[in-house]
Amino acid sequence: MTPETIVLLVEDDPGHAGLIRRNLQRAGIANPVIHFTSGERLLAFFARQGALPHREPGGAYLLLLDQRLPGLSGLEVLSHMKDDPLLAQVPVILVTTSDDPQELDRCRDLGCAGCMQKSVDYGQFVASIHTLADLLLSLPVPPLAEIAP
């Protein structure tokens, strides 16, 4: 990802969002972050609907998606995006509190670029963010190319 890439963070818990942003910054990720509190808002952003900011045409986006969300769950948002040829180009990293290996397998099967566990143990949490930062820096994030419907 490039410094121009915009990180989209979907996280209903503002505490979690704060911890993630804080630690990403500490890990050296200075990219702009747009925070959404639900999957619906994220989809509205992509569809350029509602009062919130809309996506820029040709913008490069990377998505950190919480698995458990009010309304549409993380996995539902993910499968919605993978069904849309445009949004399917956005790399998605799933963020979850679960340590269930089966659940992690499933999100990879759905086309996630990666997975990050929000561990209760803060030491592990920080270590996960550092791993995530390394992953983000190595991910190629293409600008969204419009596809004619």
Added chain:
Amino acid sequence: MTDRRRIALLAVIVALVSAGSAATAHLFWWNDYLRQQHAWLAEKAKARVHLLAAAARFVASEKHLEDPHEILEAALGHLRRSGEMERLMNLSGNGEVCIGRKDLGVIRFYFSTAPWHGPGHPRRISPTVDYAEPMRRALEGQRGIHMGLDQHGRLSLSAYEPMAFLEAGLVVRTDMEGMEAPFYQSAFYSALAALALTLLGVVLFVKLGRPMIGRLEESQTRLSSIVGHVTDLVVILDEERRFSFISPSARRFGFDPASLIGESLDSYIHVDDLSQVMAAWRRARRFAGLPQPVNMFRAGQDAMWRWLEGVLNHLPQEAGIQGTLFIGHDVTEREMSQRAFMDSEARYRNLFETAPMAFVLWDVNGRITSWNKQAEEIFGWPEEETLGRDLFDLLVPKDEQQKLLLVAGGVLHGEQVTGIINRNRTKSGREIVCQWYNSPQMRTPGEVTGGISLAVDITERIRYQEEMDRLNQILAGRNRELQQILFVASHDLRSPLVNVRGYGEELAHITGELSQMVRAHWPEDAKRQRMVEIFDREIPECLSFIHGGAERMDRLLSGLLRLSRLGRAALQLSQLDMDRIVADALNSVGYRAEHSDVRVHLRPLPPCWGDAMLAHRIFVNLLENALKYLDPERPGEIIVAGSREGGRVFYQVIDNGQGIDPVHHGRVFEIFARLDGAPGSGSGLGLTIVQWAAARMGGEVRLQSELGQGCRFTVILPAEATGAPSL
């Protein structure tokens, strides 16, 4: 001596006797003939004496003669002259007449005449032997018959008569030539007759006797063969009811016939049957020759009783028996099968009457022929109101009849149609649901005479079943909800913990920063001292409780999550290689790395039917548990063993650790139960999970333990696929 020889000897004796009697007859005949000849001769002699005496008297008176010799001469002369000489001398047949007289003590034969000399020509003859003796007797005044031999050695017969007045004697003699012929003839015929009789005897013996002997021998052989092979028991008893004969068939009863001879019958009869056998015995003795039936009785000894029946016949005069004959046969099998039949009949009758099922018997026309108590109970119809009525009309609602016609048809074709569930109507019109088991009634294989239908009223059962299905569905829904709640709750409850821990750490970090700033820039006064105390002691203390609480909460939640996952994961049942699974579990608990001082014995384990993941979990938890609660006082020892019993496999994890007081055995499986009370590293769910996992696979877990004596956990799992529903 064989019969054949005996009969041959008899034939010889008969021949000898017939020959003897022929000879005797011949002698009698011959004697008779001789007597006739004697009489004839004696008469001839007498007649001639009379003739001569008449002539002598005539000439003596006429010529006044006195000398006997002269008178004799004159009489003979007179006879010659008068032509009477012929009468005197001619003896018909071959005979001679001789007149003699004693002359000075010497017998002189006066003359003799024979037919061949011709009458009138008497000749002087020499005194020969066969004349001498009769003449001597005649001259002595005797009269009689004499038999002698002539000069040729031939037998001759003489009659002699005295003639005292003439001082002379007369002998009429005939040789036996004429008589020998009939003698030999008679002897010949007698011998011939004897020979013929003997021949006839031989022929009869050959023609009749031999086949008769053959038949006799054959029938004797047959008789002994029959007696030898007859299955009936043939016994002859003497006056005292002792065995005097026993047929070899006694061996069938386990007795050696020879050894029983002389023994008393009474000791071989069952004591309960003795009186009726004795009654038959007395009857037989009273009516000799009339066979008396003996009803079934037990004969034998000890436990080896056989049932016999037969006839007693008292035959005291009968050759070869001379006692009481018993002919009986073994009816044990018949009796046993009869009893078995009666028993089974009674059993079935009993079953029929008391079975908790309705029994309905019906004929080929579908009409009821029998109806038991339970049928009365279920359908409300007393038996007498049902007999002869159509089963369908009575019990089956119209819309069910079509289906049941097929069933009845099948039964009448010899099929069993079972498990049919249909609605029925009771006498009161109530509708019930019954399950029917229908079988054909057969007199002989293939000949169906009707059907037997058994019914159970399952109305209540169906209602219960439906109720149970409904409750099960609710329960399953609740269970799913609970699992969901458990999952969501544990998942969502974790989320705030991230904040608690995360921001706690952040707070600690900021507090540290603040503390350093205070130390660097705040003047040394009482406030600073207080602030340092807050930063260095009070805030870290608060944070450590927040931290510890969150950590503990996290542990509980991850335990719940694991539990919920166990509940949600689909079971993958298969035959499990338990040796491998337990070895893996042992590695998972870090046995070699962290517990090298503990000895673990893995015995060979039988396979079972279950889910590999759950089985792994069970043994991980049990081994963890065993390792965690070892007794520090002694070296740890853990044994894992297993055995199969019937359809189940019993696995045991045995340790020599601290053990659990029996009062707590119930609690160890509860969620979050901890017996040690110390906030250890466990979630308090280990044994709960073991129990859940075993239950999901259709098994169970048991605990045996005493405080200070180690634990023995037994996991019981199905050995093979059971088809039982898993939870």
